[in-house]
Amino acid sequence: MVVLNNTKTALVELVNVCKEYRVEGVVTMALKDVNFKVYEKDLVAIMGPSGSGKTTLLNMLGLLDRPTSGKIIFDSQDISKLSDKELANLRNTKLGFVFQTFNLINRLTVFENVELPLIPKGLSRNVRAKMVEEALIKVGGGTEWLKKRPNQLSGGQQQRVAIARAIVGRPAVILADEPTGNLDRMSAKIVITTLLELNKEGHTVIIVTHDPEVANCTQKIYVIRDGTIVGEYRPNPDESLIKKLS
Numbered sequence: 001m002v003v004l005n006n007t008k009t010a011l012v013e014l015v016n017v018c019k020e021y022r023v024e025g026v027v028t029m030a031l032k033d034v035n036f037k038v039y040e041k042d043l044v045a046i047m048g049p050s051g052s053g054k055t056t057l058l059n060m061l062g063l064l065d066r067p068t069s070g071k072i073i074f075d076s077q078d079i080s081k082l083s084d085k086e087l088a089n090l091r092n093t094k095l096g097f098v099f100q101t102f103n104l105i106n107r108l109t110v111f112e113n114v115e116l117p118l119i120p121k122g123l124s125r126n127v128r129a130k131m132v133e134e135a136l137i138k139v140g141g142g143t144e145w146l147k148k149r150p151n152q153l154s155g156g157q158q159q160r161v162a163i164a165r166a167i168v169g170r171p172a173v174i175l176a177d178e179p180t181g182n183l184d185r186m187s188a189k190i191v192i193t194t195l196l197e198l199n200k201e202g203h204t205v206i207i208v209t210h211d212p213e214v215a216n217c218t219q220k221i222y223v224i225r226d227g228t229i230v231g232e233y234r235p236n237p238d239e240s241l242i243k244k245l246s
């Protein structure tokens with residue numbers, strides 16, 4: 001007899017995750033018993049007040065840090081069983097990060113910034129060059145940007161370069177922490193449109209945002225407060241940044 005298993009398996013799952021920070025004897029419980037599942041090709045937003053644990057949660061989902069207690073399952077693997085080196089390797093191959101302040105290196109060219117994640121992969125120079133160009137074109141960037149320094153581009157353009165760097169290694173998941181926080185509305189719209197297109201192409205996209213109009217561009221909104229997920233909402237596309245600026 002064939003038993004069909006219709007249960008979808010999560011790509012990343014947090015099980016009873018707690019995260020505490022200890023600084024000079026002061027303990028902050030940043031995440032309290034969080035259960036969270038992200039599925040392949042999901043497009044989700046995480047919202048919540050400042051200090052509620054959004055970045056900590058994203059760092060857990062992005063395997064940038066280990067929980068104080070609880071479990072993280074990534075691609076069916078319990079990550080507590082992995083060494084730091086194996087974890088770094090998993091991060092480099094499966095995950096791409098985008099930050100509010102772009103985090104580009106101004107003494108490198110745009111090309112060199114986008115190329116960075118490919119360096120440890122042992123690819124030839126030609127293959128790397130092709131992947132960098134493809135990534136930049138995918139985010140709507142011009143190849144004339146390649147020789148420029150990031151600070152010679154606008155904020156919106158820099159964020160697109162940062163997204164190109166995040167996707168150049170073709171990660172399964174893109175994690176973006178306030179990707180539009182430093183941008184004007186029009187640039188924010190372009191950046192969000194880029195993330196939505198990447199999601200349509202099959203990337204799982206997780207966006208932390210303060211902006212309800214950005215959150216309304218996704219498929220599901222989670223709200224976190226004081227380290228606890230307090231709600232799960234269906235976005236309203238009529239109130240989305242894309243709709244408002246169309």
Ligand SMILES: Nc1ncnc2c1ncn2[C@@H]1O[C@H](COP(=O)(O)OP(=O)(O)OP(=O)(O)O)[C@@H](O)[C@H]1O
Pocket residue numbers: 021022023028029030048049050051052053054055056057
């Ligand atoms: N490295 C750290 N060391 C000590 N405490 C930390 C550290 N990182 C975060 N915290 C604390 O943990 C809590 C959650 O912080 P987190 O950065 O996850 O919040 P956030 O929701 O991302 O806030 P914001 O919207 O301001 O970015 C806060 O009380 C913060 O002060």
Ligand SMILES: [Mg+2]
Pocket residue numbers: 054055056177
């Ligand atoms: Mg934060």
